[in-house]
Amino acid sequence: MQTTTGNTRKPPTLADVAKLAGVSLATASKSLNGRQQVKAETRERVLSAAEQLNFSPNVLARHLLSGRSGTIGLVTHDLEGRFSIPTLMGAEDAAGTGKTSVLLCDARGDALREQYHVQALLGRRVDGLIVVGARPDPRPSLGQLPVPVVYAYAPSQDPADMSVVTDNVQGGRLVAEHLLACGRSRVAIVTGDAGYGAAHDRVDGATAVLAEAGVEVLGGPLYGAWTEEWGRTAAGLVVNRFADVDAIISGSDQIARGVLDTLREAGRRVPEDVAVTGHDNWEILALNARPQLTSIDMNLEELGRRAAALLFDAIEGDPHHGTEVIPSRLVPRGSTGPKPA
């Protein structure tokens, strides 16, 4: 580690390096940037001078010329939440590997705050913007901006925008296919708030597959809340009304946890008597469940990476349009399995 004396001194500039190496600014620049038009020995001298001064080039100054800041803005609406974080990780992943950095803002679901942050980011001359929603329903477009925008998780209402979302319908299908493969035929669905498009999509995917197999959802899907409490309550309703239920599809892992609790207390064995599935693959819930929870992973990190990739394409001048859908995957665990004969 270099012995940088003091905290306050301004960082060394290219001029300092050049002076120390006894060359001109131009030569110093070329040396450091690997240009070929400089003698090896000279380059050595510059490099060691830079090393000695602990020089790191001022990226901001570089931006003035290039017109690119090497920075993207990430506006999230759900920083404390479950869904934005993996998306954000994926985006940071895709961005960070190169030499673009991520400016993070939390708009907390407030359109005004969003507007404010977007303006601030534009002032910082970000090369592009990713907007991560809090829930998967379509949201208003930011409109025409001087830089490309990708909407992640929550798509833009404007089909001309770029959006990346999870495939909730397919997620629902995966669950149903899995349960059918397990030999289940008395299937109930317990899911969350009917105000969420995702709730319906997941139900639609599942019911479609079940219907093809001639299986009807017992009593129809039960909508409620995204809580364990509702899972417990709803599972009670199901068990009372359909004693021979052999599978319960839950709209989220939280709901599934509640379902599992009620089943255990009702003396139903999982998965022997009743198979249970969750959704989201929230490991803190899924892995700690008894038994561990079969769930749908929405591949949110992949979604984030994809969003970043689309954004970079657009920045490079190759914009896509419309909504891209990231498939989910089933993560089978102990809460499902073949139905005993």
Add this chain to the structure above:
Amino acid sequence: MQTTTGNTRKPPTLADVAKLAGVSLATASKSLNGRQQVKAETRERVLSAAEQLNFSPNVLARHLLSGRSGTIGLVTHDLEGRFSIPTLMGAEDAAGTGKTSVLLCDARGDALREQYHVQALLGRRVDGLIVVGARPDPRPSLGQLPVPVVYAYAPSQDPADMSVVTDNVQGGRLVAEHLLACGRSRVAIVTGDAGYGAAHDRVDGATAVLAEAGVEVLGGPLYGAWTEEWGRTAAGLVVNRFADVDAIISGSDQIARGVLDTLREAGRRVPEDVAVTGHDNWEILALNARPQLTSIDMNLEELGRRAAALLFDAIEGDPHHGTEVIPSRLVPRGSTGPKPA
């Protein structure tokens, strides 16, 4: 909303505004920055020109002069984790209100990646750095850097650095005081990995308070893992060995959830027979528990805000030193209450 035509055109510059307003660069600058040396009417003209062009000043260019980038770097080691997010929110909160933005990097617990990110951030001329750890144990210092650094959640091993951490000892005390106030005297402790300093600190705080009241911890604290599974197992041990236990202090909310499950299945009523406390106040776990979980909130957002405040102080030339401790607070819920007579 301005009708910005096209996606690709370069943003307008101050020169464009000046030209449109028919004034010089300097006058345009003064007008936009509220300098007094310009006629009201002229200012109007400039402002409306700026409006018309949808001009937003290039903050990066401004940095070249001021030497400040209006940006801080946030290096986290636990982006997917429970603890860094609220800290990050607090920091973003404190920063975002002003006009400094946050550059986010996830180092994922890897020192090399951390080093890399720090260099990248320094290249971007951040005004300061906040490093958020993944676990509360002391970590190696980054050493002398050209900008101030604050270590959040995980303190630096070097006392000359600035650190902000949670008060785990005090958290432990709060729990013990609460349980004593509830009239409990047969108290067990179930906590996580003994490799975590936080586990010991919380235990120490609790046992100290209990000892003062003449209460010993039944069988001594049980160390294990930060999982529900261990909570279930350990609670089983406790109940078998100490039938008259009337309180179980859990080292985390996850553990507490496991404890609650075992107690319910053992036929113990909570809180009547046994009071249970958690730690972390992870709402997804605490609020969904039966009954809802009394827990310790570490005030992580406050921690983040404080870290940012310390950083800003240091940036302004008023650096603090040493480790600042943020007190926790008890959040009482249904899992604790007075012991019935």
Add this chain to the structure above:
DNA sequence: TTGTAGGCGTTATCAC
């Protein structure tokens, strides 16, 4: 009250 000119740190384009 307004305009001119220099400089912030870097890179690219030329001459040398």
Add this chain to the structure above:
DNA sequence: GTGATAACGCCTACAA
């Protein structure tokens, strides 16, 4: 191979 020099977009003395 190397070195002046002109940008980039903005701000701030200073001059007019």
